[in-house]
Amino acid sequence: MNVTVEDIAPCRKRLSVEIDAKEVDAVLDGPVGKALADKLFEDTDLLIAQEFMPTDFDWRVGVLEGEPLFVCQYQMARGHWQIIKHGPNGAKEGGFRTLGLAETPPRVIEAALAANFSAAALDAITVPASGINSDIHADADYRAHLIGVLAKRAVAAAG
16 A cells, blocks of 8 residues: 555654664644655655554553553653653653552553453564574574564463
8 A cells, every 4th residue: 555645744643764773753744744754755665654642641551361450650741742751951751650450440451451462463573583693503584483483482371
């Protein structure tokens, strides 16, 4: 599927592009977003846009063997859309608050319990062989494949 800048510029989308090993994040919105996307397309053939809805906080729910253990709410840094705002004067954090299971909105816990963290969820992940050692016992490609196999076994065993 080919998506053009015109397809995404009218929408509010979060844009993450890797350029020279640095992640660039921005929000596309109208002509400013189109100009930014045009500039980024000079260095890459692919931009990945995902729907982005600004929120004041993120939820984290710890689940073990299908049971919720803890709930934490991470607040966004003041005036920023992430929990940590990095700047020239250092990093500013948004803070957090822990909640008991009883005081957590039921839909938050339900969403966490419905999330798919199974061995099958790892099928789409591949480990690149670059940076993995090869020797007389195994080459890098085999070891990269083995990492995926062992990760799936560990998730299945924990499940």
